Amino acid sequence: MEHAFKVDLRGMIDLLSNHLYSDPSVFVRELLQNGVDAITARRAREGAFEPAILARLHRREGELPLLEFRDNGVGLTEAEVHEFLATIGRSSKRISEARDTFLGQFGIGLLSCFMVSGEIELVTRSAAGGPPVRWRAQADGTYTLEVLEDDGLDIGTTVRLRAREDTDFYFEYGELRDALANYGRILPFPIHVTDGEQYDHVNAVLPPWLAFAAGDEGRREEVLAYARAELNVEALDVIPLRGEEGGLLGVALVLPYATQRGSRQWHSVYLKRMLLGSDLSNLLPEWAFFVRCLLNVERLHPTASREAFYEDDALKAAREALGAQLRGYIEGLAARDPGRLEALIALHHLPIKALATEDDDFFRLLAHEFTFETSTGRMKLGEYAARFPVLRMVTNLDQFRQIAQVASAYGHSVINAVYTYDVPLLRKYASLFGRELEEVDAQTYALSLEDVAAGGLEDFTARANAALATLGCEVSVKRFEPAELPALLIVTNEQRLLGDIEAAREVADELFAEFLDDYAAEYELVRVARLHLNLNHPLVQDLLHVRDEAVFARLVQMLYVQAHLLGHHPMRSEELALLSGGLSDMMRWGLRAAHLGALN
Numbered sequence: 393m394e395h396a397f398k399v400d401l402r403g404m405i406d407l408l409s410n411h412l413y414s415d416p417s418v419f420v421r422e423l424l425q426n427g428v429d430a431i432t433a434r435r436a437r438e439g440a441f442e443p444a445i446l447a448r449l450h451r452r453e454g455e456l457p458l459l460e461f462r463d464n465g466v467g468l469t470e471a472e473v474h475e476f477l478a479t480i481g482r483s484s485k486r487i488s489e490a491r492d493t494f495l496g497q498f499g500i501g502l503l504s505c506f507m508v509s510g511e512i513e514l515v516t517r518s519a520a521g522g523p524p525v526r527w528r529a530q531a532d533g534t535y536t537l538e539v540l541e542d543d544g545l546d547i548g549t550t551v552r553l554r555a556r557e558d559t560d561f562y563f564e565y566g567e568l569r570d571a572l573a574n575y576g577r578i579l580p581f582p583i584h585v586t587d588g589e590q591y592d593h594v595n596a597v598l599p600p601w602l603a604f605a606a607g608d609e610g611r612r613e614e615v616l617a618y619a620r621a622e623l624n625v626e627a628l629d630v631i632p633l634r635g636e637e638g639g640l641l642g643v644a645l646v647l648p649y650a651t652q653r654g655s656r657q658w659h660s661v662y663l664k665r666m667l668l669g670s671d672l673s674n675l676l677p678e679w680a681f682f683v684r685c686l687l688n689v690e691r692l693h694p695t696a697s698r699e700a701f702y703e704d705d706a707l708k709a710a711r712e713a714l715g716a717q718l719r720g721y722i723e724g725l726a727a728r729d730p731g732r733l734e735a736l737i738a739l740h741h742l743p744i745k746a747l748a749t750e751d752d753d754f755f756r757l758l759a760h761e762f763t764f765e766t767s768t769g770r771m772k773l774g775e776y777a778a779r780f781p782v783l784r785m786v787t788n789l790d791q792f793r794q795i796a797q798v799a800s801a802y803g804h805s806v807i808n809a810v811y812t813y814d815v816p817l818l819r820k821y822a823s824l825f826g827r828e829l830e831e832v833d834a835q836t837y838a839l840s841l842e843d844v845a846a847g848g849l850e851d852f853t854a855r856a857n858a859a860l861a862t863l864g865c866e867v868s869v870k871r872f873e874p875a876e877l878p879a880l881l882i883v884t885n886e887q888r889l890l891g892d893i894e895a896a897r898e899v900a901d902e903l904f905a906e907f908l909d910d911y912a913a914e915y916e917l918v919r920v921a922r923l924h925l926n927l928n929h930p931l932v933q934d935l936l937h938v939r940d941e942a943v944f945a946r947l948v949q950m951l952y953v954q955a956h957l958l959g960h961h962p963m964r965s966e967e968l969a970l971l972s973g974g975l976s977d978m979m980r981w982g983l984r985a986a987h988l989g990a991l992n
């Protein structure tokens with residue numbers, strides 16, 4: 393046996409009116425939408441006429457406020473009231489041939505009025521003829537319908553809502569005016585509001601971005617001024633957005649501050665010129681977080697709450713079209729205004745890089761533009777790749793500093809890849825553009841320096857090692873470029889850590905010092921740092937001939953300290969003591985030499 397569903401009307405109305413929409417103020421939107429649709433329907437039927445929408449507030453002492461919302465649209469006959477108004481889920485618009493021209497389609501919007509009022513009263517007169525009727529609906533799902541005297545009432549519909557104690561707020565003049573302006577700012581029919589004393593035509597002036605988007609590019613400054621005054625956005629630029637897909641028309645304002653990826657962006661999205669909402673992030677590609685959009689769409693499908701779009705093919709196509717235009721803007725910048733593009737990337741670099749690591753197309757677009765610090769200066773990746781066949785990266789800042797000193801002398805340039813996303817970006821670059829990527833570290837890099845044949849230098853090396861014995865540093869003699877660099881100190885990560893621990897130990901209290909000692913013990917085995925003396929340097933060549941052991945030791949120690957400083961290694965107390973002792977000796981020797989010179 394077949395049974396029909398039963399519907400608990402009270403529950404249904406409660407569900408639709410109180411739980412579908414996120415905010416009671418949407419009743420203004422639903423009223424406005426019905427008024428606009430009714431005018432559209434009357435136009436289709438009669439041709440041109442003077443459309444009008446008026447919201448009139450009555451606020452009297454001792455009474456709850458009353459709103460009368462009037463449109464001079466197509467109206468409803470008695471039969472249509474039963475069929476469309478009083479049948480939940482039935483909409484005249486969905487069954488109309490011109491359904492695409494209407495804003496509504498679900499047949500539930502009017503129920504949102506129950507969020508702010510216990511009763512909906514609607515007086516209407518149809519353009520199709522017949523007497524006017526009054527429909528009064530209660531939130532418990534009952535209604536009455538009364539046929540009125542034909543006393544010359546104009547064609548159109550008036551909805552009357554009386555506020556409840558708790559919804560008074562939505563019936564304040566300023567509140568109502570702002571809500572109407574918010575939803576109806578770009579609607580093509582005049583919308584008026586009054587409370588008897590105050591009066592506003594809320595959409596008297598069209599915002600300039602519409603005309604700009606439609607091709608009037610001369611209004612760019614006006615759009616920027618509008619963004620500043622109305623949206624509080626000091627936009628860096630404005631990008632027109634147009635597209636057949638969905639019938640898109642609007643602008644993207646380039647934000648002047650860095651945004652977090654994934655952070656919700658506020659956009660104003662209008663559907664058939666009526667504001668749909670501001671949290672419509674699914675209309676834009678995920679990476680479009682650096683813009684704020686003002687956008688009208690004609691042919692996308694809203695959800696029943698009208699607070700989002702359906703995720704369908706039309707939305708996908710529109711999103712792609714918008715993405716293509718934002719990409720186009722970035723490409724255009726790269727070609728005609730690289731300075732601006734650089735500033736854009738610098739401002740939004742973290743989210744842009746984050747996205748580039750995941751999205752190959754976006755990466756391709758910007759790959760050559762990413763700027764890195766290299767041992768040959770700050771450089772765009774594209775420029776680096778054009779100059780150096782192998783991408784050499786260092787992932788540790790200390791190592792970068794050590795290698796940077798010698799790399800360029802060998803015609804190399806190393807990329808400082810120590811910041812977030814650097815390594816994945818370089819990997820992607822290498823794989824997408826077929827380049828060799830090599831991770832270098834200071835130790836292996838030092839191995840490539842040319843070893844000097846040990847013959848005859850063992851004694852020299854042993855004496856130099858003795859001079860640095862207390863410092864945990866071994867000496868080797870090599871030849872390398874640049875010849876102006878007398879010595880290169882290479883310290884591995886563990887050794888650096890040990891250095892840091894020792895530096896901390898010197899200022900630590902007893903308990904903490906003990907802890908640091910234990911910690912340091914684990915690294916005892918790798919204590920040796922390496923000082924590479926450069927035999928290409930005249931000073932090192934002269935050093936081979938110094939016989940005075942005290943002078944020899946001092947000179948080696950000073951080379952060590954100098955290499956320490958050049959490599960940006962932290963100075964421990966040992967190095968500081970060497971520096972000060974060494975300087976005193978140098979001064980003493982200098983003075984003595986000067987003195988001897990004077991005597992001669």
Ligand SMILES: Nc1ncnc2c1ncn2[C@@H]1O[C@H](COP(=O)(O)OP(=O)(O)OP(=O)(O)O)[C@@H](O)[C@H]1O
Binds near residue numbers: 427466499500
């Ligand atoms: N101001 C009006 N003038 C003429 N007809 C109206 C008016 N308001 C409502 N109606 C009729 O009542 C029906 C139901 O309206 P309701 O607002 O509940 O839903 P809808 O506008 O059809 O769809 P949606 O739920 O998407 O808003 C409409 O389809 C229309 O036929």
